Amino acid sequence: MIPLLVTVGEPAGIGPDCILRLFTDDPASLSGCIIAAPATWLNERATAIGLPTTACEHPDLASTPTCDVGLQCWNPLSDSTASGPITLGRPAAATADAVVACIREAAHACISGGAAGMVTGPIEKAILKNSGFAFPGHTEYLAHLANNSDFVMMLASDTLRVALLTTHLAIGDVPSALSTQATLRCLEITARDLQRRFGIASPNIGLCALNPHAGEQGHFGDEESCILAPAAEAARKNGIWVTDPLPADTMFSAPVRNQFDAVVCCYHDQALIPIKALSFGEAVNITLGLPFIRTSVDHGTALNRAGTEKVSYSSLKAAISMARDMRRHPGKADTRQTSI
Amino acid sequence: MIPLLVTVGEPAGIGPDCILRLFTDDPASLSGCIIAAPATWLNERATAIGLPTTACEHPDLASTPTCDVGLQCWNPLSDSTASGPITLGRPAAATADAVVACIREAAHACISGGAAGMVTGPIEKAILKNSGFAFPGHTEYLAHLANNSDFVMMLASDTLRVALLTTHLAIGDVPSALSTQATLRCLEITARDLQRRFGIASPNIGLCALNPHAGEQGHFGDEESCILAPAAEAARKNGIWVTDPLPADTMFSAPVRNQFDAVVCCYHDQALIPIKALSFGEAVNITLGLPFIRTSVDHGTALNRAGTEKVSYSSLKAAISMARDMRRHPGKADTRQTSI
Numbered sequence: 001m002i003p004l005l006v007t008v009g010e011p012a013g014i015g016p017d018c019i020l021r022l023f024t025d026d027p028a029s030l031s032g033c034i035i036a037a038p039a040t041w042l043n044e045r046a047t048a049i050g051l052p053t054t055a056c057e058h059p060d061l062a063s064t065p066t067c068d069v070g071l072q073c074w075n076p077l078s079d080s081t082a083s084g085p086i087t088l089g090r091p092a093a094a095t096a097d098a099v100v101a102c103i104r105e106a107a108h109a110c111i112s113g114g115a116a117g118m119v120t121g122p123i124e125k126a127i128l129k130n131s132g133f134a135f136p137g138h139t140e141y142l143a144h145l146a147n148n149s150d151f152v153m154m155l156a157s158d159t160l161r162v163a164l165l166t167t168h169l170a171i172g173d174v175p176s177a178l179s180t181q182a183t184l185r186c187l188e189i190t191a192r193d194l195q196r197r198f199g200i201a202s203p204n205i206g207l208c209a210l211n212p213h214a215g216e217q218g219h220f221g222d223e224e225s226c227i228l229a230p231a232a233e234a235a236r237k238n239g240i241w242v243t244d245p246l247p248a249d250t251m252f253s254a255p256v257r258n259q260f261d262a263v264v265c266c267y268h269d270q271a272l273i274p275i276k277a278l279s280f281g282e283a284v285n286i287t288l289g290l291p292f293i294r295t296s297v298d299h300g301t302a303l304n305r306a307g308t309e310k311v312s313y314s315s316l317k318a319a320i321s322m323a324r325d326m327r328r329h330p331g332k333a334d335t336r337q338t339s340i
Numbered sequence: 341m342i343p344l345l346v347t348v349g350e351p352a353g354i355g356p357d358c359i360l361r362l363f364t365d366d367p368a369s370l371s372g373c374i375i376a377a378p379a380t381w382l383n384e385r386a387t388a389i390g391l392p393t394t395a396c397e398h399p400d401l402a403s404t405p406t407c408d409v410g411l412q413c414w415n416p417l418s419d420s421t422a423s424g425p426i427t428l429g430r431p432a433a434a435t436a437d438a439v440v441a442c443i444r445e446a447a448h449a450c451i452s453g454g455a456a457g458m459v460t461g462p463i464e465k466a467i468l469k470n471s472g473f474a475f476p477g478h479t480e481y482l483a484h485l486a487n488n489s490d491f492v493m494m495l496a497s498d499t500l501r502v503a504l505l506t507t508h509l510a511i512g513d514v515p516s517a518l519s520t521q522a523t524l525r526c527l528e529i530t531a532r533d534l535q536r537r538f539g540i541a542s543p544n545i546g547l548c549a550l551n552p553h554a555g556e557q558g559h560f561g562d563e564e565s566c567i568l569a570p571a572a573e574a575a576r577k578n579g580i581w582v583t584d585p586l587p588a589d590t591m592f593s594a595p596v597r598n599q600f601d602a603v604v605c606c607y608h609d610q611a612l613i614p615i616k617a618l619s620f621g622e623a624v625n626i627t628l629g630l631p632f633i634r635t636s637v638d639h640g641t642a643l644n645r646a647g648t649e650k651v652s653y654s655s656l657k658a659a660i661s662m663a664r665d666m667r668r669h670p671g672k673a674d675t676r677q678t679s680i
Contacts, residue, residue, distance in 0.1 A: 170551045170561030171607075172515040211510050212608035221510030249612035253620035267511075268552035270609060272589035277614045280593035 001032060002116050003061065004293075004323050005074070005106040006316075008037040009121030010099060011083070012091045013301025014311045016045035018121065020053050022313035023071050029317050030071070032324070034058065036106040036118070038083060038098075039073040048088065048307050061114045076105030088307040091124040096131035099123060103138065107145040110292035116327045117293025119319045122301045136168060139287050142294060151289035152189045154262070155271065155298070156322065157279030160252070161262040162271035163190045163288065174267045175210065175223055183207075183231035186264055191240045193288040194261050199329040202241060206260035207232050208270055209245035228266075252278075281314050284322040293326045295319040342456050343374040343401065344633075344663050345414070345446040346656075348381055349461030350439060351423070352431045353641025354651045356385035358461065360393050362653040363411050369657050370411070372664070374398065376446040376458070378423060378438075379413040388428065388647050401454045416445030428647040431464040436471035439463060443478065447485045450632035456667045457633025459659045462641045476508065479627050482634055491629035492529045494602070495611065495638070496662065497619030500592070501602040502611035503530045503628065514607045515550065515563055523547075523571035526604055531580040533628040534601050539669040542581060546600040547572050548610055549585035568606075592618070621654050624662040633666045635659040 009015040020042060023030050035042065035055065042055035056067035058074045077083060077098055084094025103123075109115040120138050135141040143151040153164045165186050166177045187205060194203035207228060211221030218225060228245040235242050242264070250256050251263055252274035265271035275283045285296040297315040305311055349355040360382060363370050375382065375395065382395035396407035398414045417423060417438055424434025443463075449455040460478050475481040483491045493504045505526050506517045527545060534543035547568060551561030558565060568585040575582050582604070590596050591603055592614035605611035615623045625636040637655040645651055 168552055168556070168560055170515075170555070172512065172561065175510075175512040212508055212612075215510065216508070220508055221512065248609045249616050250620075252613055252617040254617075255620065257617075269588045270613065272552075273592055273610065273613050274617045276589050277592040277594075277597075277617050280590075280595065 002114065003034040004032055004320065004327070005036045005109060005115045005118045006030075006033050006320065007102050007106050007118060007120045008035065008041055010091050010124040010127070010301045011037070011041045011045075011086045011095060012089055012306060013122060013124060013303050014299075014306050015121035015301070016042055017049065017306060017308075017311040018297070018313040018316040019071070020046050020049070020051050021311060022317055023053055024051050025313075026317070029320060033072075033119070033320060034061065034115075035071060035073045036076055036102050036109075037073055038075045038077060041083070041086065042071055042073060044086065045307065049309075061109055076102050076109075089303040091127040091301070091303070093127060093131050096128050096133070100128060100131075100133055100141075103141065104145060107142050107292075110294075111146060115292075117295070117323050119316070119323050120294065120296045121316070122297055122299060124301045124303070138294075138296060142287060142290060146290050146292070148290060150185055150189060151287055152186050152193075154190070154193075154286040154288050155275045155283045156286055157275060157283045159278045160257055160275050161194075162275050163262055163264045164268060164271050165264060165266050167268055169267065171267065171269075175221075178210065178223055178227050178266060180227050180231045180234070183228055183264075184234050187231060187235040187240055187242055188238065189289040190262055190264060191235070191242075197286075197288070197293065197326045197329055198261070200261050203261040204259060205240065205242040206251055206256070206263040207243050207245050208248040208251050208263060208265045210266040212247070212249070214245050214247045223266075281312070282318055284315075284319045286322065286326075293323050295323040295326070341372060342454065344372055344660065344667070345376045345449060345455045345458045346370075346373050346660065347442050347446050347458060347460045348375065348377040350431050350464040350467070350641045351377070351381045351426045351435060352429055352646060353462055353464060353643050354639075354646050355461035355641070356382055357389065357646060357648075357651040358637070358653040358656040359411070360386050360389070360391050361651060362657055363393055364391050365653075366657070369660060373412075373459070373660060374401065374455075375411060375413045376416050376442050376449075377413055378415045378417060381423070381426065382411055382413060384426065385647065389649075401449055416442050416449075429643040431467040431641070431643070433467060433471050436468050436473070440468060440471075440473055440481075443481065444485060447482050447632075450634075451486060455632075457635070457663050459656070459663050460634065460636045461656070462637055462639060464641045464643070478636060482627060482630060486630050486632070488630060490525055490529060491627055492526050492533075494530070494533075494626040494628050495615045495623045496626055497615060497623045499618045500597055500615050501534075502615050503602055503604045504608065504611050505604060505606050507608055509607070511607065511609075515561075518550065518563055518567050518606060520567050520571045520574070523568055523604075524574050527571060527575040527580055527582055528578065529629040530602055530604060531575070531582075537626075537628070537633065537666045537669055538601070540601050543601040544599060545580065545582040546591055546596070546603040547583050547585050548588040548591050548603060548605045550606040552587070552589070554585050554587045563606075621652070622658055624655075624659045626662065626666075633663050635663045635666070
């Protein structure tokens with residue numbers, strides 16, 4: 001079976017800790033996974049935190065594992081991106097190219113079919129930007145590598161799935177960032193990936209209004225009638241089951257949210273407030289619309305905890321588990337919705 | 341003991357149903373309460389829905405009850421505001437003045453000390469506006485009657501209390517509606533009422549950022565540093581324990597929200613999404629800053645359910661229970677915070 005790849009992210013942060021501690025406590029949760037990183041990143045951290053784990057490197061993804069019991073790594077770095085030394089909690093410009101190369105080569109492996117998908121560890125965006133990385137984050141970079149301009153950020157837990165129309169914007173910039181076309185595209189991608197990645201034949205999607213009380217018939221805001229409702233109408237004509245824009249405050253109450261396979265939200269906090277309120281530490285970040293599976297931890301590099309015992313791998317474990325669940329599905333859209 | 345007053349709200353809506361069904365199922369939950377309405381509003385509905393309840397009218401609030409077992413009412417209507425006929429589910433202009441008069445006289449009774457507080461049923465705002473009622477809702481009207489320009493909308497459940505800096509505004513209008521002065525005043529009112537109404541000697545208050553990730557050091561929005569943080573700083577100088585603006589998505593996760601006695605939110609859905617996600621049907625609407633206790637049901641008039649069996653009194657019961665809890669406290673601020 002082709003593997004799932006796990007990227008370490010920033011090697012000076014808690015990424016290596018999470019992988020090592022998860023492997024030590026629950027090695028089965030990493031079965032079928034290969035860490036896309038130099039084995040030295042893991043082995044040096046294991047020594048630093050006193051874990052017996054030994055990581056070993058595959059020469060390439062398709063080869064037979066070189067070790068039976070160790071943590072399996074694949075080093076995607078060429079000589080030109082060889083990593084500099086790593087100091088706990090101190091991201092270095094010297095390793096920035098290597099961090100990006102690991103992500104890039106993992107994505108290429110997914111695109112070429114050498115890997116089934118990738119689970120990404122947390123990166124330190126500031127140090128990557130200073131080294132010339134021109135993307136706001138993983139999601140945009142992966143979409144770029146896949147030559148894919150349309151993608152959707154989703155967070156999912158056992159309780160709730162939320163998809164976002166906009167992500168990292170000032171709240172005052174959200175209204176002008178919404179459009180009927182982009183909303184329709186988000187609805188299409190969400191519906192299609194609920195089918196092909198989650199195996200839901202006929203997804204039910206809730207659409208959140210932007211304004212309180214859905215604008216109360218235009219009394220405070222008209223984005224509902226001008227932008228969102230036309231997108232919902234167009235999506236329904238394309239065979240997608242989606243509501244008109246509904247008030248966001250009741251959308252996430254149990255009786256309403258339980259009616260939907262996913263809720264499409266207008267802005268970051270509209271989506272992340274309810275999922276973190278209901279499923280803190282269990283939500284997985286998923287990029288929909290890519291030609292491969294991608295999940296992510298929902299935390300940062302936590303530099304001040306790198307190499308300490310104050311590291312939780314629950315998010316990594318959930319992200320791997322979600323990616324594994326997603327690969328069980330056939331990867332084909334329901335033919336009922338041929339227009340998507 | 342002076343009573344709590346309960347207003348029916350729109351008599352053609354579910355307000356009377358909620359009171360009658362609650363009284364029938366659990367009369368003790370209305371002990372110490374008097375309904376500020378003509379007894380006929382209740383008795384006619386009781387007949388319509390086949391309940392044996394008999395409402396009887398006190399001539400005035402201070403008098404001995406005229407009935408031992410019936411639902412106790414006090415009719416605040418003078419002849420000039422006598423109510424017209426009531427048709428189930430059909431709010432009428434002829435009763436609009438009476439609806440407003442019941443609220444006004446209940447508030448006057450609270451202000452004069454004849455009642456301990458009021459629990460308000462749902463009104464039909466459109467019909468009141470058409471009849472000249474010039475307020476967005478109960479809250480603003482009660483503040484006007486109390487000659488009180490400063491008030492704060494709070495929603496509270498056993499899990500969470502949220503207070504709002506802005507209420508019914510288009511999301512695009514929220515940033516310009518925020519100010520340091522109003523934020524400080526909201527923090528002061530919230531802190532004071534947590535003391536005098538909830539008996540929390542030294543309240544801990546969380547302050548939500550407006551923008552995602554609290555603006556990420558100004559990358560998307562600067563209201564955190566320009567407006568909110570200065571208000572928090574000023575409040576702390578006045579002895580109020582409040583955080584700097586924190587990212588709203590993690591604010592409502594269990595480990596964070598549990599640190600606070602209340603969370604002050606920048607806009608309607610930032611507050612109402614988490615409380616309805618976590619405490620649907622249990623949250624009570626409270627107006628802070630008034631010289632008396634005021635709680636409210638969290639639902640509307642549900643005109644199409646008036647007189648049917650599809651009426652839940654859980655919100656009314658919670659609102660009365662909350663008002664009763666609030667009156668247990670001495671009503672005096674902690675002298676430690678003399679500057680409030």
